[in-house]
Amino acid sequence: MTSHLNVDNLEIRYGDTAVEPAITGINLEIMQGEFVTVIGPSGCGKSTLLHAMGGMLAPASGGIYLDGTELTRPDPRQAAFVFQDYSLFPWKKVVDNVAMGLRFAGEDKKTALEKAAAELAFVGLGDKADKYPGELSGGMQQRVAVARALALKPKFLLMDEPFGALDEQTRRSLGQELTKILHDAGQSVVLITHSLEEAIFWADRIIVMKAGPGEVSKEIIVDEPWPRSLEFMTSERFENLRAELFHRIQPTTVSEAK
Amino acid sequence: MRAAPAAGPRRSIVWGLRILFLVVVFGGWALANATGSISPIILPQLSAVLVQSVELLGEADVWIALAITAFEMIVGFGIAAVAGLLVGFVLSRKPLRSAIFEKLLAWGYIFPISLVYPLFLIWAGVGLPSKILFAAASAFFPIAYNTMRGLSAVPARYLKVGQAFGASAQATDWHIRAGAARPMILSGLRLGVSMATVSVVLAEMLGANAGLGFMAQQASSQFQIPQAYAVILILVVMTSLLLWFMETLLRDPNERLKK
Numbered sequence: 307m308t309s310h311l312n313v314d315n316l317e318i319r320y321g322d323t324a325v326e327p328a329i330t331g332i333n334l335e336i337m338q339g340e341f342v343t344v345i346g347p348s349g350c351g352k353s354t355l356l357h358a359m360g361g362m363l364a365p366a367s368g369g370i371y372l373d374g375t376e377l378t379r380p381d382p383r384q385a386a387f388v389f390q391d392y393s394l395f396p397w398k399k400v401v402d403n404v405a406m407g408l409r410f411a412g413e414d415k416k417t418a419l420e421k422a423a424a425e426l427a428f429v430g431l432g433d434k435a436d437k438y439p440g441e442l443s444g445g446m447q448q449r450v451a452v453a454r455a456l457a458l459k460p461k462f463l464l465m466d467e468p469f470g471a472l473d474e475q476t477r478r479s480l481g482q483e484l485t486k487i488l489h490d491a492g493q494s495v496v497l498i499t500h501s502l503e504e505a506i507f508w509a510d511r512i513i514v515m516k517a518g519p520g521e522v523s524k525e526i527i528v529d530e531p532w533p534r535s536l537e538f539m540t541s542e543r544f545e546n547l548r549a550e551l552f553h554r555i556q557p558t559t560v561s562e563a564k
Numbered sequence: 565m566r567a568a569p570a571a572g573p574r575r576s577i578v579w580g581l582r583i584l585f586l587v588v589v590f591g592g593w594a595l596a597n598a599t600g601s602i603s604p605i606i607l608p609q610l611s612a613v614l615v616q617s618v619e620l621l622g623e624a625d626v627w628i629a630l631a632i633t634a635f636e637m638i639v640g641f642g643i644a645a646v647a648g649l650l651v652g653f654v655l656s657r658k659p660l661r662s663a664i665f666e667k668l669l670a671w672g673y674i675f676p677i678s679l680v681y682p683l684f685l686i687w688a689g690v691g692l693p694s695k696i697l698f699a700a701a702s703a704f705f706p707i708a709y710n711t712m713r714g715l716s717a718v719p720a721r722y723l724k725v726g727q728a729f730g731a732s733a734q735a736t737d738w739h740i741r742a743g744a745a746r747p748m749i750l751s752g753l754r755l756g757v758s759m760a761t762v763s764v765v766l767a768e769m770l771g772a773n774a775g776l777g778f779m780a781q782q783a784s785s786q787f788q789i790p791q792a793y794a795v796i797l798i799l800v801v802m803t804s805l806l807l808w809f810m811e812t813l814l815r816d817p818n819e820r821l822k823k
Binding site (some may be wrong): 360362379380381382386387388389391393395398406407409410411458486 | 721724730744
């Protein structure tokens, strides 16, 4: 059965007394296997939307539905998170970090460790299982965070600026590698990013948001075939998409700056 | 990118300098003896102290006293550890509780508790129980304070992971809060070991009928200065071994990454 995540007229407010909602009137449908990127100016509610999609924020109105069932609390087997700051537990070994998500979800220790080891091998870190996170580079730590989420075999992977803390070169190479892995596995992904290039290069569909309050201003389909080559990044079509995104985000950013 | 770890001094150099320090201290001691610049009542002959130490170690009384002192330290610390961890955990559960009791625990932490030792003698007598309770009371505050502070200050990003991955309240406490707070809790326990050790020896010297502290106090009050020094030497070796053992037991596994 094909899964789909449905965001229905979603509104999120921080506190009962907030005059303006953080996000409002959001309607989205994300299909299984789709890679969706979300971009917009700072403060437009991208992370709020993602947290709501993962059941971590209660809607003021509207709702999140997964295969027709309302998501009212975090369920990592349905939608699992990868955070920008990795958020690995430094006091646990890499394999235990990956197993932890499974343990929280109710798996016994032995099974969780076996699955964790397999998932680490899947992201190319099979030989780092017994290291501590502090012994790994930033890029490796983010792979561990991806493995922790993928180990639960979630229907949707929710990634909140996962490469934001990495340097440009690592960001690009790791991004290409991980997105290829995710695409090959048919993993459904919603990815928040500040980077126009990332938003275009990895996406089947780009959700553009605007601030004050946070709303979806445009959806752009990127119908470029997979796997995507570096030639796509230097193509005229890519430049046109980049220019369109730039202009859609720029007016809001300028008005915010004022 | 991960920063390259700062290179620390080599272990062989550290140990070499430690041994050199001891050579200087004992050499200075022997020199002071030889020149007669310090009265033997203040600083007895080093050779006499060493001979006295060897003789004492051949006597059953010293081993009994040593066992009593070690027992008081370990049991006192054990009580403090259980009570301190429990109280710190309970207080950390609610911000209001933490706010109310944080200052109180901090005050207990710095209060010179030896001032109230006579009360322990009144409550529990001159025997072992007063020493154990005094050691427990001394060690309790740093353990409870550090436990409460550590558990209250868990970075939000770790708790967010727990929430996102559906961790239960118990799993959050055990796998996330306790893990994140571990360096502070272990630091409190290490301080507790030191406090319990100092308190037991002090209590034995102030009012007791057994133990190494009592033996040292008896020897010095009878002007048996070499014997007093010998007991103190045995006490230093015993407490150093005990502290080393507890430090090893309570070491954070992640500390190896910092070396």
